[in-house]
Amino acid sequence: MINVLTNLLLFILGFVLVGIPLVAIVWVYKKYLVKTVLVNEKPWDWKTLKTVLVIECLGFGALSFWLLIQVFSFQ
Secondary structure (H helix, E strand, O other), X not given: OHHHXXXXXXXXXXXXXXXXXXXXXXXXXXXHHHHHHHHHOOOXXXXXXXXXXXXHHHHHHHHHHHHHHHHHHOO
């Protein structure tokens, strides 16, 4: 029972400490890009889309990998 509670606590702690800042960074970055693109009335180019996708993939991939390690390290 303690092991289950520890895993749950680590998952919640990992989400709060890693997940929320990552989501906030990606959200602000996207909002900045959209605001810049809309104000300048330029279409989204491939470089901008690729940058956003790389940041999202690296951030959420790292979060998923970290959480996976935390869950399996206690079993």
